[in-house]
Amino acid sequence: MDLRYTDQELAFRDELRGWLAHALEDVPDEPPRDDWAARREFDTSWQRRLFDAGYAGIDWPREFGGRGGTPTEQLIFLEETTRAGAPYVGVNFVGLLHAGPTLAAEASDEQRAEHLPKILRGDEVWCQGFSEPGAGSDLASLQTKAVRDGEDYVVNGSKIWTSFAQVADYCELLVRTDTPKHKGITWLICSMSLPGIEVRPLKTIQGSSEFSEVFFNDVRVPAINRVGDENDGWRVAMVTFSFERGTAFVSELLDSMQLLKRLVELCKRNGRWEDAGVRRELAHLSCDFDALWALTKRNITQAERSGIPGPGGSVFKLSYSEARHKLGDLAMRVLDEATLSGESEEHIRGWMHAMSITIAAGTSQIQRNILAERVLGLPR
Amino acid sequence: MNFDLGSDELALRDAIRELCTREFPVRRRFDRAGWKQLADAGVFSLRQSHGAGLGMTESVIVFEELGRALVAGPLVATHLAAGLFDADVVTCLDGDIATYPEADVLLQMGGEYVYAIEQFDFTPLEPLDPLTPVGRVGPGVAGSRLDVDPRQLQGLGAALTAALSSGIASRTVELAVEYAKERTQFDKPIGSFQAVKHMCADMFVRAEVARAAIDAAGVMLDEHHDDVARAVTGAKLLASEAAIANCKTCIQVFGGMGFTWEVDVHLYLKRAAVLATQFGGVDHQAELAASRI
Numbered sequence: 001m002d003l004r005y006t007d008q009e010l011a012f013r014d015e016l017r018g019w020l021a022h023a024l025e026d027v028p029d030e031p032p033r034d035d036w037a038a039r040r041e042f043d044t045s046w047q048r049r050l051f052d053a054g055y056a057g058i059d060w061p062r063e064f065g066g067r068g069g070t071p072t073e074q075l076i077f078l079e080e081t082t083r084a085g086a087p088y089v090g091v092n093f094v095g096l097l098h099a100g101p102t103l104a105a106e107a108s109d110e111q112r113a114e115h116l117p118k119i120l121r122g123d124e125v126w127c128q129g130f131s132e133p134g135a136g137s138d139l140a141s142l143q144t145k146a147v148r149d150g151e152d153y154v155v156n157g158s159k160i161w162t163s164f165a166q167v168a169d170y171c172e173l174l175v176r177t178d179t180p181k182h183k184g185i186t187w188l189i190c191s192m193s194l195p196g197i198e199v200r201p202l203k204t205i206q207g208s209s210e211f212s213e214v215f216f217n218d219v220r221v222p223a224i225n226r227v228g229d230e231n232d233g234w235r236v237a238m239v240t241f242s243f244e245r246g247t248a249f250v251s252e253l254l255d256s257m258q259l260l261k262r263l264v265e266l267c268k269r270n271g272r273w274e275d276a277g278v279r280r281e282l283a284h285l286s287c288d289f290d291a292l293w294a295l296t297k298r299n300i301t302q303a304e305r306s307g308i309p310g311p312g313g314s315v316f317k318l319s320y321s322e323a324r325h326k327l328g329d330l331a332m333r334v335l336d337e338a339t340l341s342g343e344s345e346e347h348i349r350g351w352m353h354a355m356s357i358t359i360a361a362g363t364s365q366i367q368r369n370i371l372a373e374r375v376l377g378l379p380r
Numbered sequence: 381m382n383f384d385l386g387s388d389e390l391a392l393r394d395a396i397r398e399l400c401t402r403e404f405p406v407r408r409r410f411d412r413a414g415w416k417q418l419a420d421a422g423v424f425s426l427r428q429s430h431g432a433g434l435g436m437t438e439s440v441i442v443f444e445e446l447g448r449a450l451v452a453g454p455l456v457a458t459h460l461a462a463g464l465f466d467a468d469v470v471t472c473l474d475g476d477i478a479t480y481p482e483a484d485v486l487l488q489m490g491g492e493y494v495y496a497i498e499q500f501d502f503t504p505l506e507p508l509d510p511l512t513p514v515g516r517v518g519p520g521v522a523g524s525r526l527d528v529d530p531r532q533l534q535g536l537g538a539a540l541t542a543a544l545s546s547g548i549a550s551r552t553v554e555l556a557v558e559y560a561k562e563r564t565q566f567d568k569p570i571g572s573f574q575a576v577k578h579m580c581a582d583m584f585v586r587a588e589v590a591r592a593a594i595d596a597a598g599v600m601l602d603e604h605h606d607d608v609a610r611a612v613t614g615a616k617l618l619a620s621e622a623a624i625a626n627c628k629t630c631i632q633v634f635g636g637m638g639f640t641w642e643v644d645v646h647l648y649l650k651r652a653a654v655l656a657t658q659f660g661g662v663d664h665q666a667e668l669a670a671s672r673i
């Protein structure tokens with residue numbers, strides 16, 4: 001085992017640091033949470049700048065517009081961009097972190113050529129149409145129906161909790177094409193501009209509309225936009241999940257480490273650091289995050305060997321989301337009456353955010369079921 | 381960067397696991413014949429140039445195995461002493477308390493010094509862990525001061541102790557899972573009940589996170605990484621907690637059987653409690669981590 005970066009990786013890091021130092025000078029202020037047009041513009045123009053500078057899709061193959069680097073270089077990229085305070089992936093989350101990787105692993109050459117370079121350039125924003133009102137944890141019970149009619153699938157039904165739907169160009173859409181629960185699902189690439197799609201934003205506990213309901217009314221999706229075979233979509237969705245749970249949270253972890261540092265600084269300023277109880281809890285969280293960073297490196301190594309992230313993703317997500325709950329609760333305690341008004345907004349947002357990550361991408365209970373049944377082999 | 385066990389590391393791990401399975405059943409007490417077997421297998425001389433010339437990366441892997449098997453004896457101190465002086469059995473003196481006080485030499489570590497004590501008397505005490513004898517040393521011992529950096533030695537000791545704890549955390553997941561598959565209630569294996577599954581899953585998560593932390597600390601010690609002190613502290617903290625929490629959960633999974641002397645789980649719990657106190661307990665590690673944020 002080794003944790004050293006190679007000379008080539010260090011050279012990459014230095015070059016990236018140099019580029020970030022001046023590239024960040026003219027990044028505008030972040031737009032308000034509910035100005036989705038501005039959010040899209042902010043996130044995609046940063047993605048475009050990364051692309052133009054050769055820093056988009058660090059570990060994606062060159063043929064898809066990526067840099068053709070190693071997963072380790074991708075980690076370095078995340079470390080450096082977080083440390084420098086560069087914009088977060090934002091609306092590019094689904095495209096870059098799980099739809100894109102799923103296409104790279106499962107789609108046809110034409111589909112890859114069509115979408116992957118555009119995702120990397122920030123020209124295409126994606127959303128994930130998996131969950132439905134009646135199908136959350138039990139995702140395979142989904143009912144949004146697709147009926148083959150000539151060259152198209154005609155889609156009817158509705159999705160819910162769809163993040164970025166307001167601004168997405170495409171949706172990774174799971175539809176029912178047959179009755180058998182798991183063997184009747186198909187994975188489609190669905191353009192969000194097709195007639196018959198309606199997006200209704202939902203307001204979250206954070207006060208902004210982070211996700212939406214999406215209604216499909218006789219939407220004609222060309223059958224050539226199917227990824228994998230008809231009725232083989234559950235298997236493809238599992239590939240999507242392995243990326244979503246396996247690697248998508250890495251940049252969040254780095255962000256959390258920064259958030260913790262800022263909370264420590266705040267405590268040092270307001271005197272709470274002198275309280276041994278508070279100090280030790282902060283220190284414990286820093287140990288938790290360090291350990292999760294080590295676990296990330298293990299998961300990346302394993303993914304590099306097998307091509308697809310393994311169950312380490314569920315271990316990571318469970319542990320990481322719990323640490324975020326602790327961080328949020330501690331911040332609220334430390335801030336005390338300062339939480340009553342909008343001061344220290346990032347810590348209050350972070351506290352609420354923690355509550356979404358034990359739910360999104362498979363709840364903690366579902367992750368525990370997965371580990372118990374698929375990794376530890378306990379009976380169903 | 382490559383952070384999963386490679387083929388040499390897997391071979392080393394398997395060799396030690398095999399030795400432990402063959403020679404060191406869980407209830408084997410410390411004895412000098414067994415100690416010689418461990419010494420011959422290179423457990424203590426692993427990092428010495430006359431030995432295998434390996435590093436902390438490998439030592440951590442070996443100590444995780446010794447922890448899993450609950451091998452008795454002052455493993456960490458004897459390993460640390462291997463590079464310093466010749467002695468078969470070396471243990472640590474903490475205040476006036478020593479575990480395995482029948483050792484040949486006591487290592488006494490302060491903030492600024494390390495003493496090796498060869499002449500001492502002790503009074504045996506009733507031990508928490510039936511397999512870890514404890515004695516009160518003294519009064520009046522004198523030793524020779526060793527020419528070593530006490531902080532460095534303590535860091536290595538903390539890392540190896542964390543590796544033992546991590547081994548316990550991992551092993552108790554297996555014990556709980558095996559039992560949950562066998563034991564039936566309500567005409568079903570108890571492992572089919574979700575409450576039991578989730579206890580096991582949480583144990584697995586704690587064990588895997590702690591193992592990543594201590595494996596990383598081992599590698600970072602070899603690589604003289606800038607953040608190594610923080611990594612060792614974090615690993616010691618998380619591995620101590622994971623071991624104790626997993627042993628307790630394991631007892632819960634075993635039900636009434638778990639509370640019996642006959643079932644081994646309490647031995648893991650008591651060893652985990654002993655290890656947690658060595659080279660700095662959880663609160664001490666948290667303070668160290670706070671000073672390194």
Ligand SMILES: Cc1cc2nc3c(=O)[nH]c(=O)nc-3n(C[C@H](O)[C@H](O)[C@H](O)COP(=O)(O)OP(=O)(O)OC[C@H]3O[C@@H](n4cnc5c(N)ncnc54)[C@H](O)[C@@H]3O)c2cc1C
Nearest residue numbers: 128129130131136137161162163356359360361362363365
């Ligand atoms: C911020 C956010 C963003 C999201 N973005 C998207 C998105 O972009 N696209 C998308 O498709 N989905 C998205 N989701 C949806 C998310 O995947 C679902 O919310 C999640 O899978 C849970 O489904 P549910 O909400 O229907 O809850 P339910 O499945 O109804 O669960 C309710 C409770 O019951 C528990 N439960 C359910 N089944 C079991 C079981 N078998 N064992 C034990 N406990 C169980 C759950 O753990 C939970 O505590 C998002 C969710 C959030 C919070």
